[in-house]
Amino acid sequence: MARIRTIKPEFWTSEQIMECSAMARLLFIGIWNFCDDAGNHPMSPKTIKALVFPGDDITALAVEGLLTELVTNRLITTYETASKQFLHVNGWHHQKIDRPTVKHPQFVEPSPYAHREVGEGSSSGDRGLTPGRDGKGSNTHSPREPxxxxxxxxxxxxxxxxxxxxxxxxxxxxxxxxxxxxxxxxxxxxxxxxxxxxxxxxxxxxxxxxxxxxxVVPLRAGSGGQQLDDSDASWIEQGGVQ
The missing domain is CATH 1.10.8.1180 (Helicase, Ruva Protein; domain 3)
Known part of the structure; x- marks a missing residue:
């Protein structure tokens, strides 16, 4: 069942939000309405497309790409329970709910060490180098700016x-x-x-x-089981042209 959710004014100036495309931001807000009161929802692009964009000319594949954008910017986290994928809206504690109703499997927060490892440097200014490259390369641009x-x-x-x-x-x-x-x-x-x-x-x-x-369809073998060679011009010397 869809719920009324709260959007705070600082949402629009959040660095994480500004890194997302306009459609990803709209999808993110739409997901809030259909999450359970713990901020969880099945990670199903087709279902989410039908709920958030029921009358729009947008495919489930495009919605899948937008969900990936939200994951990349750490606005949602995916998790798996009983071989089924779910998403959790990060920072859901900002939603004030009097009598919460939980419908989907519980999301377990990662350890503080894992959270710090992922989050360090992501909320304060520009990244100096691309993560995972051990200082190699020259990506010194801001991830938020074109x-x-x-x-x-x-x-x-x-x-x-x-x-x-x-x-x-x-x-x-x-x-x-x-x-x-x-x-x-x-x-x-x-x-x-x-x-x-x-x-x-x-x-x-x-x-x-x-x-x-x-x-690409491979060339069929020639007579005698030999592979055809389109660069072979020996037929010219053999008087192949009459």
Whole structure:
């Protein structure tokens, strides 16, 4: 059952909120209405699309991407119970509920050490370097501000893993060579996007590459079981042209 929820004025100026696209922000607010009173809801893009965007021309796949954006910006956390995925709205304690009704499995908060490891540096200013790269690379831009693609760009590993997982692409597919093709292509265009938007585009780019590669039909073997070689021009010397 849908519930009335509270939006505080500081919501709009939160750094985490400002990092999200407008549609992701709207989805985030919409999720509040349909969560149980503990801030939990099944992690089902199709169901959430039907609840929050019932009359809008937006696909469940697009909603899945928006959910990934919320996960990346630590606005929601996913968890699993009895092989079923759920989401929890982080900071739910700000909602004041007199007689809470809990419908979904309980979300267990991670240990303080794990929370601090993830959250350190995420709420105070810019990040100096991309996490998980041990100081390598040159990503000194703010994750909240659009920037033009540059040749030394290294995607944020945490965001990349989250987007790849939700898109069904193995993280191993994002080799240095695969990323380089994307970077070189967009470096010359001069478009400015946020870190999250670039990573979303990268995952979509790689997913299309893999889909196109799967459509390639190998050449049939020639007579005698030999593989056809389209670079073989020996037939010219043999008088193949009459």
């Amino acid at each position: 920037f033009a693609m540059f040749l030394d760009w290294i995607p944020d590993q945490v965001q990349l893993e989250a987007y790849a997982k939700r898109s069904g692409v193995a993280i191993d597919e994002f080799s240095e060579k695969a990323i380089s093709g994307f970077v070189v292509h967009h470096d010359a265009k001069g478009l400015a996007k946020t870190e999250s938007q670039w990573i979303s585009d990268l995952v979509g780019w790689r997913k299309r590459d893999l889909a196109n590669a799967a459509k």
